[in-house]
Amino acid sequence: MNVLAIGCHPDDIELGCGATLIRHVERGDHVTMLVLTLGQATHQGIGLRRAEQENAARMIGADLRWGGFEDGSIPEGRETIDAMDRVIADVRPDILYVHAPDDSHQDHRTASLAGVAAARRIGTVMFYETPSTQHFQPTMFVDIDDIVERKLAVLQCHLSQVVRQDGPFDLEAIAAQARFRGFQAHVRTAEGFESTRFTWDLGAGDRQKGMSEWERLATM
Secondary structure (H helix, E strand, O other), rough: EEEEEEOOOOOOOHHHHHHHHHHHHHOEEEEEEEEEEEOOOOOHHHHHHHHHHHHHHHHHHOEEEEEEEEEOOOOOOHHHHHHHHHHHHOOOOEEEEEEEOOOOOOHHHHHHHHHHHHHHOOOEEEEOOOOOOOOOOOOEEEOOOOHHHHHHHOOOOOOHHHHHOOOOOOHHHHHHHHHHHHHHOOOOOOEEEEEEEEOOOOOHHHHHHOHHHHHHHHOO
């Protein structure tokens, strides 16, 4: 399976679905992370935040792509959709993870709408949460009990954000959130997702075992 996760800023993807991406890698899936900006608005330095994101992607086992947009000014409409389309055409994902649409950050809202548009041929689109997400009501959960510490270790790659007094996240709060989502899912710890589209193929059979959805369509 090919997996694409899209986030606006370094650390967004890890906050929302970092453990789930680790789980994908563990099962042999190919994971790509598309980060749309370098997080310039936080004033920690572009080089530092780039290096932190590269280290985090390496720890997850994912390929990393950059969108090249300005932090706080991701454009609405075609330009952002086209940037996502180019990566989707290259990666050919079977599942897309992207920001939830109800969010107080304008970049996150823009990325969510563009992601849904760019994912028009992708069978499964999952929305993840970050600290600025609002009114999030997950209906899908991934059990992360044995890897929650690895998620926290990946987040520590973003040290410039962890140590900020006004930083976007607190590791203890993230651990507590995972425990709460686990409580909702009747497991110990979990990541939660909303979904605009979920395709569950239970009848592929041996002939199509191991095929991605893109490869399967090519044989039809």
